[in-house]
Amino acid sequence: MKFDVLTLFPELFDAVLGESIIGRARQNNIIQINTVNIRDFSLNKHRKVDDYPYGGGGGMVMMAQPICDAYLSIAEKLSYKPRVVYLSPQGRVLNQEIVKELSTEEHLILLCGHYEGIDERVIEEIVDDEISIGDYVLTGGELPAMVLIDSVSRLIPGVLSSEESYSQESHYEGLLEYPQYTRPYEFSERKVPGVLMSGHHENINRWRRQQSLKRTYLKRPDMFERLSLNEADRKLLEEALKENEE
């Protein structure tokens, strides 16, 4: 999978996406991440990329021409129109379902805005999706782009080794992850739950499923109400909640 990122701050990406799982996937060429500096496409001798908003008001707006020319520098070489995602507070809020949808694309172009936004004609001309990473105001689209790249890349085959497999992580199949423990057995007078020391894998899996159901029910009722539980899951949860009351 290939990501092309149109940004005013390309240097921000290498530090964050050069390390760990994503860095390894780039080295193994499982994913490619390329940044394009929008400022390189300014026609202004001062490399200007923003201007005052028509109609007045505070702040600056990113001009359409440098963005569209940065886009064309990629798209004109392609025989297909790559999907263009604009990271914006006005977009649909990213969740694992959208991450899964985006992971089926071979090539994504991510557009990072700054200032008060971008000229609306860019959105009309080249943007396919507007995606937000949450209802709070950031400085620019770079952090949202990194969040999107990280979450989508983790679903690309070969990016995660089997040990890192995402199948038991939070939000996979709509459940929160069960509690995790590692050595030492006792820490601050707190011991590891006995079932995890039993070596009885069926009981361990049962306990983990029960903990995921209980956590999702207690911590994220919004997620829980979207679940359709089978009878076994319902019984597991009921048992766990009864233990909570005792």
Ligand SMILES: Nc1nonc1C(=O)N1CCN(Cc2ccccn2)CC1
């Ligand atoms: N939350 C978020 N999830 O994605 N992006 C954000 C986010 O806050 N930002 C800050 C403003 N930037 C520029 C901007 C301003 C107004 C309208 C459109 N674009 C985009 C990125």
